[in-house]
Amino acid sequence: xxxxxxxxxxxxxxxxxxxxxxxxxxxxxxxxxxxxxxxxxxxxxxxxxxxxxxxxxxxxxxxxxxxxxxxxxxxxxxxxxxxxxxxxxxxxxxxxxxxxxxxxxxxxxxxxxxxxxxxxxxxxxxxxxxxxxxxxxxxxxxxxxxxxxxxxxxxxxxxxxxxxxxxxxxxxxxxxxxxxxxxxxxxxxxxxxxxxxxxxxxxxxxxxxxxxxxxxxxxxxxxxxxxxxxxxxxxxxxxxxxxxxxxxxxxxxxxxxxxxxxxxxxxxxxxxxxxxxxxxxxxxxxxxxxxxxxxxxxxxxxxxxxxxxxx
Amino acid sequence: xxxxxxxxxxxxxxxxxxxxxxxxxxxxxxxxxxxxxxxxxxxxxxxxxxxxxxxxxxxxxxxxxxxxxxxxxxxxxxxxxxxxxxxxxxxxxxxxxxxxxxxxxxxxxxxxxxxxxxxxxxxxxxxxxxxxxxxxxxxxxxxxxxxxxxxxxxxxxxxxxxxxxxxxxxxxxxxxxxxxxxxxxxxxxxx
Numbered sequence: 001x002x003x004x005x006x007x008x009x010x011x012x013x014x015x016x017x018x019x020x021x022x023x024x025x026x027x028x029x030x031x032x033x034x035x036x037x038x039x040x041x042x043x044x045x046x047x048x049x050x051x052x053x054x055x056x057x058x059x060x061x062x063x064x065x066x067x068x069x070x071x072x073x074x075x076x077x078x079x080x081x082x083x084x085x086x087x088x089x090x091x092x093x094x095x096x097x098x099x100x101x102x103x104x105x106x107x108x109x110x111x112x113x114x115x116x117x118x119x120x121x122x123x124x125x126x127x128x129x130x131x132x133x134x135x136x137x138x139x140x141x142x143x144x145x146x147x148x149x150x151x152x153x154x155x156x157x158x159x160x161x162x163x164x165x166x167x168x169x170x171x172x173x174x175x176x177x178x179x180x181x182x183x184x185x186x187x188x189x190x191x192x193x194x195x196x197x198x199x200x201x202x203x204x205x206x207x208x209x210x211x212x213x214x215x216x217x218x219x220x221x222x223x224x225x226x227x228x229x230x231x232x233x234x235x236x237x238x239x240x241x242x243x244x245x246x247x248x249x250x251x252x253x254x255x256x257x258x259x260x261x262x263x264x265x266x267x268x269x270x271x272x273x274x275x276x277x278x279x280x281x282x283x284x285x286x287x288x289x290x291x292x293x294x295x296x297x298x299x300x301x302x303x304x305x306x307x308x309x310x311x
Numbered sequence: 312x313x314x315x316x317x318x319x320x321x322x323x324x325x326x327x328x329x330x331x332x333x334x335x336x337x338x339x340x341x342x343x344x345x346x347x348x349x350x351x352x353x354x355x356x357x358x359x360x361x362x363x364x365x366x367x368x369x370x371x372x373x374x375x376x377x378x379x380x381x382x383x384x385x386x387x388x389x390x391x392x393x394x395x396x397x398x399x400x401x402x403x404x405x406x407x408x409x410x411x412x413x414x415x416x417x418x419x420x421x422x423x424x425x426x427x428x429x430x431x432x433x434x435x436x437x438x439x440x441x442x443x444x445x446x447x448x449x450x451x452x453x454x455x456x457x458x459x460x461x462x463x464x465x466x467x468x469x470x471x472x473x474x475x476x477x478x479x480x481x482x483x484x485x486x487x488x489x490x491x492x493x494x495x496x497x498x499x500x501x502x
Contacts, residue, residue, distance in 0.1 A: 006414030006415040061410075065409045066425075066428070066431075067430055068428070074389065078388045081390045083385045085386060085412075086412055091331075156418065198469075303369075303487070304489070305485045
Protein backbone atom coordinates (compact mmCIF):
# COMPACT_ATOMS: atom_id res chain seq x y z
CA UNK A 1 0.00 0.00 0.00
CA UNK A 2 1.19 3.49 -0.81
CA UNK A 3 0.71 6.29 1.73
CA UNK A 4 -0.46 9.59 0.30
CA UNK A 5 2.29 12.18 0.36
CA UNK A 6 0.51 15.23 -1.03
CA UNK A 7 -0.85 16.50 2.29
CA UNK A 8 1.41 16.67 5.34
CA UNK A 9 1.42 18.33 8.76
CA UNK A 10 0.89 21.89 7.47
CA UNK A 11 -2.51 20.75 6.26
CA UNK A 12 -3.17 18.99 9.58
CA UNK A 13 -2.45 22.28 11.39
CA UNK A 14 -4.81 24.09 9.04
CA UNK A 15 -7.60 21.54 9.50
CA UNK A 16 -7.13 21.79 13.26
CA UNK A 17 -6.96 25.59 13.57
CA UNK A 18 -9.90 26.13 11.22
CA UNK A 19 -11.85 23.64 13.36
CA UNK A 20 -10.98 25.30 16.69
CA UNK A 21 -11.71 28.79 15.36
CA UNK A 22 -14.98 27.85 13.70
CA UNK A 23 -16.08 25.61 16.59
CA UNK A 24 -15.53 28.30 19.21
CA UNK A 25 -17.55 30.85 17.21
CA UNK A 26 -20.39 28.38 16.59
CA UNK A 27 -20.67 27.58 20.32
CA UNK A 28 -20.34 31.27 21.24
CA UNK A 29 -23.09 32.22 18.79
CA UNK A 30 -25.37 29.54 20.22
CA UNK A 31 -24.61 30.78 23.74
CA UNK A 32 -25.25 34.34 22.52
CA UNK A 33 -28.72 33.37 21.31
CA UNK A 34 -29.40 31.47 24.53
CA UNK A 35 -28.31 34.09 27.09
CA UNK A 36 -25.76 36.70 26.12
CA UNK A 37 -25.33 38.24 29.58
CA UNK A 38 -24.69 34.91 31.25
CA UNK A 39 -22.12 33.69 28.76
CA UNK A 40 -20.47 37.00 27.89
CA UNK A 41 -17.04 35.95 29.20
CA UNK A 42 -17.15 32.80 27.04
CA UNK A 43 -18.34 34.78 24.00
CA UNK A 44 -15.48 37.26 24.46
CA UNK A 45 -12.94 34.46 24.84
CA UNK A 46 -14.25 32.74 21.68
CA UNK A 47 -14.05 36.09 19.86
CA UNK A 48 -10.35 36.35 20.74
CA UNK A 49 -9.51 33.02 19.10
CA UNK A 50 -12.27 32.56 16.48
CA UNK A 51 -11.27 34.59 13.48
CA UNK A 52 -7.51 34.78 14.33
CA UNK A 53 -7.08 30.98 14.50
CA UNK A 54 -8.93 30.45 11.22
CA UNK A 55 -6.69 33.10 9.66
CA UNK A 56 -3.51 31.50 11.01
CA UNK A 57 -4.82 28.21 9.61
CA UNK A 58 -5.27 29.80 6.20
CA UNK A 59 -1.72 31.15 6.53
CA UNK A 60 -0.50 27.55 6.89
CA UNK A 61 -2.39 26.67 3.69
CA UNK A 62 -0.78 29.65 2.01
CA UNK A 63 2.80 28.75 2.94
CA UNK A 64 2.10 25.18 1.81
CA UNK A 65 1.33 26.46 -1.70
CA UNK A 66 3.83 26.09 -4.48
CA UNK A 67 4.12 29.00 -6.90
CA UNK A 68 0.85 30.49 -5.57
CA UNK A 69 2.84 31.74 -2.57
CA UNK A 70 5.06 34.04 -4.62
CA UNK A 71 2.47 34.70 -7.33
CA UNK A 72 -0.47 35.64 -5.06
CA UNK A 73 -2.58 36.98 -7.95
CA UNK A 74 -3.09 33.36 -8.97
CA UNK A 75 -5.19 32.93 -5.82
CA UNK A 76 -8.05 34.70 -7.61
CA UNK A 77 -8.28 31.55 -9.73
CA UNK A 78 -9.32 29.58 -6.63
CA UNK A 79 -12.90 30.59 -7.43
CA UNK A 80 -13.07 29.40 -11.03
CA UNK A 81 -13.88 25.68 -10.77
CA UNK A 82 -17.26 25.01 -9.09
CA UNK A 83 -16.59 21.23 -8.92
CA UNK A 84 -13.54 21.68 -6.69
CA UNK A 85 -13.94 21.33 -2.93
CA UNK A 86 -11.20 23.94 -2.58
CA UNK A 87 -13.44 26.44 -4.37
CA UNK A 88 -16.29 25.68 -1.92
CA UNK A 89 -13.88 26.03 0.97
CA UNK A 90 -12.42 29.30 -0.25
CA UNK A 91 -15.93 30.72 -0.53
CA UNK A 92 -17.00 29.46 2.91
CA UNK A 93 -13.78 30.63 4.57
CA UNK A 94 -14.03 34.07 2.98
CA UNK A 95 -17.58 34.59 4.27
CA UNK A 96 -16.85 33.08 7.70
CA UNK A 97 -13.67 35.12 8.21
CA UNK A 98 -15.38 38.42 7.40
CA UNK A 99 -18.43 37.66 9.58
CA UNK A 100 -16.42 36.35 12.53
CA UNK A 101 -14.10 39.36 12.36
CA UNK A 102 -17.07 41.71 12.62
CA UNK A 103 -18.65 39.62 15.39
CA UNK A 104 -15.34 39.43 17.27
CA UNK A 105 -14.58 43.15 17.22
CA UNK A 106 -18.14 43.85 18.34
CA UNK A 107 -17.93 41.45 21.29
CA UNK A 108 -14.53 42.71 22.41
CA UNK A 109 -15.59 46.38 22.30
CA UNK A 110 -13.14 47.20 19.54
CA UNK A 111 -16.02 48.13 17.24
CA UNK A 112 -17.23 50.77 19.70
CA UNK A 113 -13.71 52.20 19.84
CA UNK A 114 -13.71 52.45 16.05
CA UNK A 115 -17.15 54.09 16.06
CA UNK A 116 -15.73 56.83 18.33
CA UNK A 117 -12.90 57.43 15.86
CA UNK A 118 -14.87 56.99 12.64
CA UNK A 119 -18.58 57.58 12.98
CA UNK A 120 -19.68 55.84 9.80
CA UNK A 121 -18.49 52.47 11.16
CA UNK A 122 -21.63 52.49 13.32
CA UNK A 123 -23.64 51.05 10.44
CA UNK A 124 -21.94 47.71 11.21
CA UNK A 125 -23.03 47.65 14.85
CA UNK A 126 -26.68 46.56 14.36
CA UNK A 127 -25.51 43.86 11.93
CA UNK A 128 -22.92 42.52 14.37
CA UNK A 129 -25.44 42.49 17.22
CA UNK A 130 -28.23 40.84 15.23
CA UNK A 131 -29.67 37.34 15.46
CA UNK A 132 -29.04 37.14 11.72
CA UNK A 133 -25.33 37.45 12.51
CA UNK A 134 -25.53 34.65 15.09
CA UNK A 135 -27.28 32.27 12.73
CA UNK A 136 -25.01 33.17 9.82
CA UNK A 137 -22.01 32.36 12.00
CA UNK A 138 -23.50 29.08 13.18
CA UNK A 139 -24.16 28.01 9.59
CA UNK A 140 -20.88 29.19 8.07
CA UNK A 141 -18.95 27.94 11.13
CA UNK A 142 -20.39 24.44 10.80
CA UNK A 143 -19.69 24.58 7.07
CA UNK A 144 -16.08 25.63 7.77
CA UNK A 145 -15.53 22.75 10.18
CA UNK A 146 -17.37 20.26 7.98
CA UNK A 147 -15.71 21.40 4.79
CA UNK A 148 -12.25 20.53 6.13
CA UNK A 149 -13.44 16.90 6.15
CA UNK A 150 -15.38 17.11 2.88
CA UNK A 151 -12.11 18.30 1.32
CA UNK A 152 -10.63 14.91 2.18
CA UNK A 153 -13.88 12.96 1.81
CA UNK A 154 -14.49 13.69 -1.86
CA UNK A 155 -11.27 11.93 -2.85
CA UNK A 156 -12.16 8.37 -3.88
CA UNK A 157 -8.45 7.68 -4.36
CA UNK A 158 -8.01 7.49 -0.57
CA UNK A 159 -10.65 5.05 0.72
CA UNK A 160 -10.05 5.84 4.42
CA UNK A 161 -11.07 9.46 3.84
CA UNK A 162 -13.91 8.64 1.48
CA UNK A 163 -16.60 8.22 4.12
CA UNK A 164 -19.53 10.25 5.41
CA UNK A 165 -18.60 9.93 9.07
CA UNK A 166 -15.56 12.15 8.55
CA UNK A 167 -17.40 15.51 8.30
CA UNK A 168 -19.55 14.57 11.32
CA UNK A 169 -16.46 13.60 13.30
CA UNK A 170 -14.68 16.83 12.33
CA UNK A 171 -17.69 19.01 13.19
CA UNK A 172 -18.00 17.35 16.62
CA UNK A 173 -14.25 17.62 17.20
CA UNK A 174 -14.28 21.26 16.04
CA UNK A 175 -17.05 22.12 18.52
CA UNK A 176 -15.25 20.26 21.30
CA UNK A 177 -11.84 21.81 20.63
CA UNK A 178 -13.53 25.18 20.02
CA UNK A 179 -15.01 25.05 23.53
CA UNK A 180 -11.58 24.04 24.88
CA UNK A 181 -9.82 26.88 23.10
CA UNK A 182 -12.31 29.44 24.34
CA UNK A 183 -12.19 28.00 27.89
CA UNK A 184 -8.40 28.34 27.97
CA UNK A 185 -8.62 31.99 26.88
CA UNK A 186 -11.44 32.63 29.34
CA UNK A 187 -9.45 31.18 32.24
CA UNK A 188 -6.38 33.19 31.29
CA UNK A 189 -7.84 36.57 30.33
CA UNK A 190 -11.51 36.85 31.33
CA UNK A 191 -11.47 35.66 34.90
CA UNK A 192 -14.82 37.13 35.97
CA UNK A 193 -17.21 34.77 37.73
CA UNK A 194 -19.28 32.88 35.19
CA UNK A 195 -21.69 29.96 35.24
CA UNK A 196 -20.74 27.87 32.28
CA UNK A 197 -22.12 24.54 33.50
CA UNK A 198 -24.26 24.08 30.39
CA UNK A 199 -21.24 24.56 28.15
CA UNK A 200 -19.22 22.12 30.26
CA UNK A 201 -22.03 19.54 30.05
CA UNK A 202 -22.21 20.04 26.29
CA UNK A 203 -18.46 19.62 26.09
CA UNK A 204 -18.60 16.32 27.98
CA UNK A 205 -21.25 14.94 25.64
CA UNK A 206 -19.36 16.12 22.57
CA UNK A 207 -16.26 14.22 23.74
CA UNK A 208 -18.34 11.09 24.40
CA UNK A 209 -19.90 11.37 20.93
CA UNK A 210 -16.47 11.80 19.40
CA UNK A 211 -15.22 8.64 21.14
CA UNK A 212 -18.23 6.63 19.94
CA UNK A 213 -17.97 7.94 16.39
CA UNK A 214 -14.25 7.18 16.26
CA UNK A 215 -14.85 3.62 17.52
CA UNK A 216 -17.61 3.14 14.95
CA UNK A 217 -15.49 4.55 12.16
CA UNK A 218 -12.58 2.24 12.97
CA UNK A 219 -14.79 -0.84 13.38
CA UNK A 220 -16.33 -0.19 9.98
CA UNK A 221 -12.91 0.53 8.43
CA UNK A 222 -11.57 -2.77 9.80
CA UNK A 223 -14.28 -4.60 7.83
CA UNK A 224 -13.89 -2.35 4.80
CA UNK A 225 -11.94 -2.57 1.57
CA UNK A 226 -8.27 -3.63 2.08
CA UNK A 227 -7.00 -0.05 1.90
CA UNK A 228 -9.41 1.08 4.66
CA UNK A 229 -8.44 -1.87 6.81
CA UNK A 230 -4.78 -1.08 6.26
CA UNK A 231 -5.31 2.56 7.27
CA UNK A 232 -7.21 1.57 10.42
CA UNK A 233 -4.49 -0.93 11.34
CA UNK A 234 -1.70 1.61 10.90
CA UNK A 235 -3.50 3.63 13.57
CA UNK A 236 -4.39 0.77 15.92
CA UNK A 237 -1.26 -1.36 15.74
CA UNK A 238 0.92 0.00 12.94
CA UNK A 239 3.33 2.86 12.56
CA UNK A 240 1.05 5.54 14.06
CA UNK A 241 -0.07 3.41 17.01
CA UNK A 242 1.88 5.39 19.64
CA UNK A 243 0.51 8.75 18.52
CA UNK A 244 -2.95 7.27 18.17
CA UNK A 245 -3.20 5.58 21.57
CA UNK A 246 -1.22 8.11 23.62
CA UNK A 247 -2.01 11.53 22.15
CA UNK A 248 -5.43 10.99 20.60
CA UNK A 249 -7.13 8.26 22.61
CA UNK A 250 -5.63 8.54 26.08
CA UNK A 251 -4.67 12.19 26.48
CA UNK A 252 -7.04 13.74 23.96
CA UNK A 253 -10.22 11.79 24.67
CA UNK A 254 -10.22 9.33 27.58
CA UNK A 255 -8.58 11.48 30.27
CA UNK A 256 -10.74 14.56 29.51
CA UNK A 257 -13.84 12.34 29.28
CA UNK A 258 -13.16 10.86 32.75
CA UNK A 259 -12.39 14.23 34.31
CA UNK A 260 -15.46 15.90 32.81
CA UNK A 261 -17.59 12.90 33.82
CA UNK A 262 -16.51 13.35 37.45
CA UNK A 263 -17.23 17.07 37.16
CA UNK A 264 -20.69 16.29 35.77
CA UNK A 265 -21.34 13.89 38.62
CA UNK A 266 -20.37 16.59 41.10
CA UNK A 267 -17.51 14.49 42.50
CA UNK A 268 -14.83 16.87 41.35
CA UNK A 269 -14.34 20.58 40.79
CA UNK A 270 -11.90 21.65 38.14
CA UNK A 271 -10.98 25.27 37.57
CA UNK A 272 -8.05 27.60 36.94
CA UNK A 273 -4.78 25.94 36.00
CA UNK A 274 -6.21 22.41 36.15
CA UNK A 275 -9.04 23.27 33.79
CA UNK A 276 -6.57 24.89 31.38
CA UNK A 277 -4.49 21.72 31.50
CA UNK A 278 -7.38 19.40 30.65
CA UNK A 279 -8.67 21.74 27.94
CA UNK A 280 -5.18 21.77 26.42
CA UNK A 281 -5.28 17.97 26.37
CA UNK A 282 -8.49 18.13 24.32
CA UNK A 283 -6.73 20.49 21.91
CA UNK A 284 -3.76 18.13 21.59
CA UNK A 285 -6.23 15.33 20.80
CA UNK A 286 -7.94 17.51 18.20
CA UNK A 287 -4.68 18.15 16.41
CA UNK A 288 -3.67 14.50 16.45
CA UNK A 289 -7.08 13.45 15.13
CA UNK A 290 -6.43 15.47 11.95
CA UNK A 291 -2.76 14.59 11.77
CA UNK A 292 -3.43 10.86 12.08
CA UNK A 293 -6.34 10.73 9.65
CA UNK A 294 -4.26 12.62 7.08
CA UNK A 295 -1.22 10.41 7.46
CA UNK A 296 -3.09 7.11 7.64
CA UNK A 297 -4.52 7.75 4.17
CA UNK A 298 -3.33 5.22 1.59
CA UNK A 299 -4.03 5.18 -2.13
CA UNK A 300 -6.51 2.71 -3.51
CA UNK A 301 -4.60 -0.15 -5.18
CA UNK A 302 -4.35 0.14 -8.94
CA UNK A 303 -3.25 -3.33 -10.04
CA UNK A 304 -6.12 -5.30 -8.51
CA UNK A 305 -7.30 -6.67 -11.88
CA UNK A 306 -3.88 -8.06 -12.64
CA UNK A 307 -3.31 -9.45 -9.18
CA UNK A 308 -6.73 -11.14 -9.06
CA UNK A 309 -5.96 -13.16 -12.18
CA UNK A 310 -2.37 -14.02 -11.44
CA UNK A 311 -2.03 -14.54 -7.70
CA UNK B 312 -12.42 11.45 -43.48
CA UNK B 313 -10.36 10.75 -40.40
CA UNK B 314 -8.92 14.24 -40.48
CA UNK B 315 -12.26 15.73 -39.45
CA UNK B 316 -12.62 13.35 -36.54
CA UNK B 317 -11.08 14.54 -33.25
CA UNK B 318 -7.96 12.84 -32.09
CA UNK B 319 -7.92 10.81 -28.92
CA UNK B 320 -4.46 9.88 -27.75
CA UNK B 321 -3.99 6.70 -25.78
CA UNK B 322 -1.21 4.31 -24.86
CA UNK B 323 -0.96 0.57 -24.46
CA UNK B 324 1.63 -1.51 -22.65
CA UNK B 325 2.27 -5.01 -23.93
CA UNK B 326 3.24 -6.18 -20.48
CA UNK B 327 4.87 -9.44 -21.56
CA UNK B 328 7.54 -7.37 -23.25
CA UNK B 329 8.54 -5.25 -20.25
CA UNK B 330 11.78 -6.37 -18.63
CA UNK B 331 11.96 -3.61 -15.99
CA UNK B 332 14.99 -1.94 -17.59
CA UNK B 333 13.60 1.47 -16.58
CA UNK B 334 14.79 3.08 -19.84
CA UNK B 335 11.36 4.74 -20.15
CA UNK B 336 11.77 6.36 -16.74
CA UNK B 337 15.19 7.70 -17.66
CA UNK B 338 14.12 8.88 -21.14
CA UNK B 339 11.16 10.73 -19.65
CA UNK B 340 13.34 12.34 -17.01
CA UNK B 341 15.87 13.42 -19.61
CA UNK B 342 13.17 14.81 -21.90
CA UNK B 343 11.43 16.82 -19.20
CA UNK B 344 14.17 17.58 -16.64
CA UNK B 345 12.16 16.29 -13.73
CA UNK B 346 13.58 17.00 -10.23
CA UNK B 347 15.97 14.42 -8.81
CA UNK B 348 13.69 12.14 -6.84
CA UNK B 349 10.61 12.28 -9.05
CA UNK B 350 9.48 10.38 -12.12
CA UNK B 351 6.51 10.80 -14.44
CA UNK B 352 6.40 7.10 -15.18
CA UNK B 353 7.24 4.11 -13.02
CA UNK B 354 7.43 0.34 -13.27
CA UNK B 355 5.69 -1.58 -10.54
CA UNK B 356 7.43 -4.81 -9.66
CA UNK B 357 6.14 -7.53 -7.42
CA UNK B 358 6.72 -11.14 -6.60
CA UNK B 359 3.85 -13.57 -6.29
CA UNK B 360 3.12 -14.47 -2.67
CA UNK B 361 5.33 -17.24 -1.38
CA UNK B 362 2.29 -19.39 -0.63
CA UNK B 363 1.60 -20.03 -4.29
CA UNK B 364 3.44 -22.93 -5.90
CA UNK B 365 4.04 -21.08 -9.17
CA UNK B 366 6.55 -18.36 -8.27
CA UNK B 367 6.33 -15.39 -10.63
CA UNK B 368 7.24 -11.75 -10.87
CA UNK B 369 5.44 -8.95 -12.64
CA UNK B 370 6.63 -5.73 -14.25
CA UNK B 371 3.80 -3.28 -14.79
CA UNK B 372 4.60 0.19 -16.15
CA UNK B 373 2.33 3.01 -15.07
CA UNK B 374 1.90 6.76 -15.52
CA UNK B 375 -0.92 9.27 -15.88
CA UNK B 376 -3.94 7.48 -17.37
CA UNK B 377 -5.33 10.61 -19.06
CA UNK B 378 -8.77 9.70 -17.75
CA UNK B 379 -11.90 10.81 -19.56
CA UNK B 380 -13.46 11.57 -16.17
CA UNK B 381 -10.30 12.60 -14.36
CA UNK B 382 -10.58 13.25 -10.60
CA UNK B 383 -7.66 15.69 -10.80
CA UNK B 384 -9.60 17.84 -13.28
CA UNK B 385 -12.68 17.74 -11.04
CA UNK B 386 -10.81 18.85 -7.91
CA UNK B 387 -8.39 21.40 -9.42
CA UNK B 388 -9.65 24.75 -8.10
CA UNK B 389 -7.98 26.87 -10.79
CA UNK B 390 -8.71 24.69 -13.83
CA UNK B 391 -4.95 24.41 -14.35
CA UNK B 392 -5.54 20.67 -14.75
CA UNK B 393 -7.75 20.25 -17.76
CA UNK B 394 -8.82 17.68 -20.31
CA UNK B 395 -7.86 18.66 -23.83
CA UNK B 396 -9.85 17.95 -26.96
CA UNK B 397 -7.24 15.42 -28.06
CA UNK B 398 -7.72 13.42 -24.86
CA UNK B 399 -4.60 14.57 -23.05
CA UNK B 400 -5.01 15.64 -19.40
CA UNK B 401 -2.66 18.60 -19.19
CA UNK B 402 -1.54 21.03 -16.49
CA UNK B 403 -1.34 24.71 -17.36
CA UNK B 404 1.65 25.72 -15.25
CA UNK B 405 0.69 29.38 -15.49
CA UNK B 406 -2.55 28.70 -13.62
CA UNK B 407 -1.42 26.10 -11.06
CA UNK B 408 -1.18 27.59 -7.54
CA UNK B 409 0.51 24.45 -6.19
CA UNK B 410 -2.22 23.54 -3.68
CA UNK B 411 -1.34 19.83 -4.11
CA UNK B 412 -5.01 18.80 -3.98
CA UNK B 413 -4.74 16.87 -7.25
CA UNK B 414 -1.98 14.66 -5.84
CA UNK B 415 -4.10 12.65 -3.38
CA UNK B 416 -7.09 12.88 -5.76
CA UNK B 417 -5.48 10.59 -8.34
CA UNK B 418 -6.35 6.91 -7.77
CA UNK B 419 -3.28 5.99 -9.81
CA UNK B 420 -0.88 8.09 -7.74
CA UNK B 421 0.40 9.47 -11.04
CA UNK B 422 1.10 13.00 -9.84
CA UNK B 423 3.86 14.49 -7.76
CA UNK B 424 4.79 17.93 -6.56
CA UNK B 425 7.54 19.60 -8.57
CA UNK B 426 9.41 21.54 -5.90
CA UNK B 427 11.58 23.35 -8.43
CA UNK B 428 8.61 24.90 -10.23
CA UNK B 429 6.16 24.92 -7.32
CA UNK B 430 3.47 23.17 -9.34
CA UNK B 431 1.90 19.73 -9.69
CA UNK B 432 3.56 17.58 -12.33
CA UNK B 433 2.79 14.45 -14.34
CA UNK B 434 2.94 12.81 -17.77
CA UNK B 435 1.63 14.89 -20.69
CA UNK B 436 2.04 12.18 -23.35
CA UNK B 437 5.04 14.35 -24.41
CA UNK B 438 2.66 16.98 -25.70
CA UNK B 439 4.84 19.17 -27.93
CA UNK B 440 6.76 16.13 -29.22
CA UNK B 441 3.74 14.22 -30.46
CA UNK B 442 2.63 17.13 -32.66
CA UNK B 443 6.12 17.24 -34.17
CA UNK B 444 5.52 13.79 -35.58
CA UNK B 445 7.50 12.05 -32.86
CA UNK B 446 6.44 9.41 -30.39
CA UNK B 447 6.56 10.11 -26.63
CA UNK B 448 10.10 9.74 -25.27
CA UNK B 449 9.25 6.56 -23.33
CA UNK B 450 7.81 4.90 -26.46
CA UNK B 451 10.81 5.85 -28.60
CA UNK B 452 13.21 4.54 -25.98
CA UNK B 453 11.55 1.30 -24.90
CA UNK B 454 13.95 -1.44 -26.17
CA UNK B 455 11.34 -4.20 -25.92
CA UNK B 456 8.66 -2.15 -27.71
CA UNK B 457 6.40 -2.70 -24.75
CA UNK B 458 4.83 0.73 -25.20
CA UNK B 459 2.49 1.57 -28.07
CA UNK B 460 1.09 5.05 -28.56
CA UNK B 461 -1.25 6.77 -30.96
CA UNK B 462 -4.64 8.19 -31.85
CA UNK B 463 -7.23 5.64 -30.86
CA UNK B 464 -9.80 7.24 -33.21
CA UNK B 465 -7.59 6.49 -36.18
CA UNK B 466 -7.91 2.80 -37.16
CA UNK B 467 -4.52 2.96 -38.90
CA UNK B 468 -2.60 4.12 -35.81
CA UNK B 469 -0.24 1.75 -34.03
CA UNK B 470 -2.33 1.63 -30.92
CA UNK B 471 -5.54 0.84 -32.81
CA UNK B 472 -3.71 -1.97 -34.60
CA UNK B 473 -2.27 -3.30 -31.34
CA UNK B 474 -5.69 -3.31 -29.69
CA UNK B 475 -7.30 -4.93 -32.72
CA UNK B 476 -4.58 -7.54 -32.79
CA UNK B 477 -5.13 -8.21 -29.08
CA UNK B 478 -8.86 -8.58 -29.64
CA UNK B 479 -8.39 -10.89 -32.65
CA UNK B 480 -6.00 -13.11 -30.72
CA UNK B 481 -8.07 -12.95 -27.55
CA UNK B 482 -5.25 -11.50 -25.50
CA UNK B 483 -6.19 -10.12 -22.14
CA UNK B 484 -6.74 -6.35 -22.30
CA UNK B 485 -7.57 -4.25 -19.28
CA UNK B 486 -7.37 -0.73 -17.87
CA UNK B 487 -6.61 0.16 -14.29
CA UNK B 488 -9.53 0.18 -11.87
CA UNK B 489 -12.38 0.50 -14.35
CA UNK B 490 -14.69 0.23 -11.35
CA UNK B 491 -13.72 3.73 -10.20
CA UNK B 492 -15.39 5.28 -13.23
CA UNK B 493 -12.39 7.36 -14.22
CA UNK B 494 -12.34 5.91 -17.76
CA UNK B 495 -8.57 5.67 -18.12
CA UNK B 496 -6.84 5.68 -21.51
CA UNK B 497 -3.90 3.41 -20.86
CA UNK B 498 -4.45 -0.18 -21.90
CA UNK B 499 -2.59 -3.21 -20.56
CA UNK B 500 -2.25 -6.08 -23.03
CA UNK B 501 -1.11 -9.51 -22.00
CA UNK B 502 -0.73 -12.56 -24.20
